Amino acid sequence: MEPICLNPTETTPEVVFDKKAGIFKITGRSFPEDSLTFYKPLLNWLMEYSEDANDPTVLEVQLEYFNSGSLKQVFKLLYVIEDIMELGKESKVIWHYKKNDELMLQKGQEFQKFLEVPVELVEH
Amino acid sequence: MDSFELDLILKEDDFSMIYRGEFNDEMTYELMELLNSGINDKKWVRKRLSYLVAECFQNVIRHADTENSDKPDPILITRKKKGNHFITSINLVENSEIEKLNEMLSALNKLDDSNIDEAFHEALQKNQMSEKGGAGLGLIEMARKTKNPLQHEFLPYSDDESIFVLQLKMTSPDQEPITMSIQESMDVYNEIISRNIVLLRKGNFKQESLMPVFNLFEANLAYNDEDLKIRKKGLYILIEMLQNIARHGKTTGEEHEGIFILSIDNNEKYSIETGNSVDREHGVSLERDLTELAGFDKIQLNKRYKHQLMSENPQAGEGAGIGIIEMFRNCDGNVQFNFESLPNDALFFSIKVLLN
Numbered sequence: 111m112e113p114i115c116l117n118p119t120e121t122t123p124e125v126v127f128d129k130k131a132g133i134f135k136i137t138g139r140s141f142p143e144d145s146l147t148f149y150k151p152l153l154n155w156l157m158e159y160s161e162d163a164n165d166p167t168v169l170e171v172q173l174e175y176f177n178s179g180s181l182k183q184v185f186k187l188l189y190v191i192e193d194i195m196e197l198g199k200e201s202k203v204i205w206h207y208k209k210n211d212e213l214m215l216q217k218g219q220e221f222q223k224f225l226e227v228p229v230e231l232v233e234h
Numbered sequence: 235m236d237s238f239e240l241d242l243i244l245k246e247d248d249f250s251m252i253y254r255g256e257f258n259d260e261m262t263y264e265l266m267e268l269l270n271s272g273i274n275d276k277k278w279v280r281k282r283l284s285y286l287v288a289e290c291f292q293n294v295i296r297h298a299d300t301e302n303s304d305k306p307d308p309i310l311i312t313r314k315k316k317g318n319h320f321i322t323s324i325n326l327v328e329n330s331e332i333e334k335l336n337e338m339l340s341a342l343n344k345l346d347d348s349n350i351d352e353a354f355h356e357a358l359q360k361n362q363m364s365e366k367g368g369a370g371l372g373l374i375e376m377a378r379k380t381k382n383p384l385q386h387e388f389l390p391y392s393d394d395e396s397i398f399v400l401q402l403k404m405t406s407p408d409q410e411p412i413t414m415s416i417q418e419s420m421d422v423y424n425e426i427i428s429r430n431i432v433l434l435r436k437g438n439f440k441q442e443s444l445m446p447v448f449n450l451f452e453a454n455l456a457y458n459d460e461d462l463k464i465r466k467k468g469l470y471i472l473i474e475m476l477q478n479i480a481r482h483g484k485t486t487g488e489e490h491e492g493i494f495i496l497s498i499d500n501n502e503k504y505s506i507e508t509g510n511s512v513d514r515e516h517g518v519s520l521e522r523d524l525t526e527l528a529g530f531d532k533i534q535l536n537k538r539y540k541h542q543l544m545s546e547n548p549q550a551g552e553g554a555g556i557g558i559i560e561m562f563r564n565c566d567g568n569v570q571f572n573f574e575s576l577p578n579d580a581l582f583f584s585i586k587v588l589l590n
Contacts, residue, residue, distance in 0.1 A: 120445055141473045143441040143480065175466070177473045178556045185543050210462040213470055213564070224540060 114155055122148055123173065127155055134169040136184065141177035149183030156190045165199040167191065172206035173214060181217060185224075192227040202228040209233055235572045235584040236429050237493045237509025241436065243425060244493075249273055249314040249437035254307045254426055260453060262291045268446035269312060272437040275319075279406055282379055283319055286402055287312060289372050290323040293400065297327050306397075309423055317409025320401060322419040327398040332388050335398070338370050343383040350378050380404045387416045433496040438489035439479040439510075447476060447494065467564050468504060468589045474557040475508045475587065481555070482520065482583065483510035507586035517573050517581035524571050524585075527562050535563050561587050 113128035123138035134156075142148045169191050171184060194201040203225075205218035215231065222229040244250045249272045253265055266284045273280055287310070294308045308325035327335065345353060354374045377384055385401035401419060405411040426434070433450065435443070451472055452465070479492035492510035499505065512520065530538065542556040562569055568588035573581045 121441065141444075141477070143477060175469055175473070177470070177477060178560045179477075182543055182556055208462070211466055212463045213466040220540075224543070 111155075111159060114152065125152060127152065127159070129159055129164060132164055132167075134167065135172075136170070136187075137172045139175045140173055140180035140184075141175060142180070145177065145179035145183045149180070149186070153183070153186055153190070156187055160190050160194050160197070163194045163197070163199050163201070167194050167199060167201040168204060169202075170204045170206065185221065188221060188225055188227065188229070192225055195227045202230060204230045204232055206232050206234060235507065235509070235570065235586060236431070236495055236497070237507050237584040237586075238572065238574050238582050240425065240429075240434065240495065241493045241509055241582065243422065244313070244436050246315050247313050247436060248316075249312075250434065251312045251436075252309065252422070252426055252431070252434040254309045255432050257291055257294045257308055257310075259295075261450070262288055264446050264450045264453065265291075265310070268435060268443065268450065271440070271443035271446055272435065273314060275406060279319075279404075282404065283312075283321070286321055286376060286379055286404065289376055290321055290400070290402070293372055294323050294325045297325055297331075297398070305395075306427060309426060311419060311422060313414075315414065316412050317406050318412050318414075319404045319406075320414050320419075321404075322399065322401040324397060324399050324419070324423050326391060326395045327388075329394055329396055332396060332398075336386075336388070338373060339384055339386050342373060342377045345377070347378075347381065350374065354378055376402055385416055389420075430497045430499055431495055432498050434494070436493040437491065439476060439483070439492050439494070440490065441477075441480070444473065444476050448472065451496065464504075464589060468506075471561055471564060471587050471589065472506055474561060475506055475585070478557060478585075479508055479510045481557075482512050482516065504589045505586055506589070507584060509582060509584040511576055511580045512583045514579045514581055517583055520583065521571075521573050524558065524569075527559065528567070528569065528571075530562070532563075535559065539563060558585075561585075565589060 111129045113130070114125055115128070116122070116125040118124040118138040121139060121141050123136050123140045126133050126135045128134070169187065188203055191201050191203055203221070205221065207214035207218060218229060218231045222231070251265070251269055251272065253261070266287055269287060270280055270284065273283065290310060294310070305326060308323065311320070311322040311324070313320045342350070342353070354371070357371050357374055373384065380402045382403045382405070385403070387399045389397040389399065391397050399416050399419060401414070401416060403414070435447065448469065451469060476494065479494070480490045483490040483492050490510070492508055495507040497505045497507070527535070527538070539556065539559050542559055565587050568590065570586045572584045576582050
């Protein structure tokens with residue numbers, strides 16, 4: 111699978127989805143006007159990847175600022191990671207947040223509650 | 235609500251931007267970006283406007299008294315009306331400076347174009363600096379670039395100081411010149427002061443105009459750990475509200491028109507308010523959804539959020555989407571909203587969030 115490497119912009123995050131290197135990361139700001147269009151190719155890629163996923167698969171998310179539309183799309187990506195777990199492969203999400211960033215922590219905790227796949231919260 | 239009333243006051247404006255508060259070089263840059271994102275004039279007009287705004291800023295910085303916070307903050311108003319651009323700065327000056335300023339402005343306003351150029355070169359050569367820097371060169375430049383008299387007035391404030399109003403007008407060559415009185419600007423000034431507004435922007439709202447507002451807001455919040463919570467939530471709500479104008483606003487051509495207001499109350503709490511017109515039908519369903527959300531407790535809001543997060547519905551064209559639910563969740567229900575009737579089967583939708 112061809113990896114996805116997107117450079118960050120003022121309103122979109124840096125994305126690395128690389129099966130061979132085993133790196134799956136979303137880092138930075140995410141508040142594009144149209145979150146659906148931005149995340150659609152990432153979701154498609156991850157769904158294709160899930161059919162023959164690495165064991166283990168770890169998705170790391172570290173967002174500085176975001177909009178609700180992006181969170182909804184990130185949630186969909188996390189759902190695919192859960193699918194991978196259900197297929198019998200070890201998988202988890204690492205949710206990074208800055209100390210005192212209550213909002214990002216709250217979002218991580220919500221995803222922990224809503225999902226079966228482990229969501230590990232890491233403070234920086 | 236403020237957004238409806240101010241939209242009415244500024245109804246003839248294609249674009250308005252008002253800033254009250256600290257004047258420094260960093261702010262100058264962000265405000266120029268904000269101005270540029272809202273004006274679709276020819277490139278040279280935008281360039282000239284940016285230059286004039288920067289000059290006005292410098293002028294205000296020169297007179298700024300940062301030691302006394304009881305005094306009214308300086309204000310900068312930029313408005314575009316029927317192809318005419320107006321830039322108004324309102325700030326305190328010491329009474330001892332009035333005579334000199336008045337003399338210089340009156341003399342400048344008597345000069346024609348070629349005489350102004352002469353005065354400019356003369357001042358440049360002499361390079362006379364006033365005590366606070368600046369050589370009157372700024373004022374000469376303003377007259378040169380606007381090709382219009384510099385409107386000005388000094389209004390009594392205290393025994394030592396006066397309110398100095400300086401108003402520039404620039405008309406695009408293909409437009410009919412119109413006039414705007416100092417009084418009209420003072421009326422806007424009084425509205426801004428009495429409503430505790432620190433930033434107002436009226437015009438089109440596209441994604442490009444989001445970043446300068448975002449940066450200004452970010453720069454206005456002190457950067458320490460304690461504030462991080464407010465800062466993150468504030469910016470989260472800010473992004474949602476600005477993108478909401480684009481999502482729900484009626485369009486003029488390809489542009490989403492609206493008004494954005496940032497205010498700060500006596501307890502130093504920020505409020506964000508936006509206003510824009512919506513189709514009546516859309517407005518009615520939005521009002522129904524908002525009324526329902528306003529009656530929800532925390533648990534019900536969380537439930538609705540989870541439901542929206544998991545639903546397949548795309549965001550566009552919905553009633554109250556996930557963004558609005560998040561506004562209610564992140565400010566403990568401190569959301570006010572209102573719908574006013576407009577002609578042509580439209581409603582003016584205002585929404586205000588108090589950040590805590």
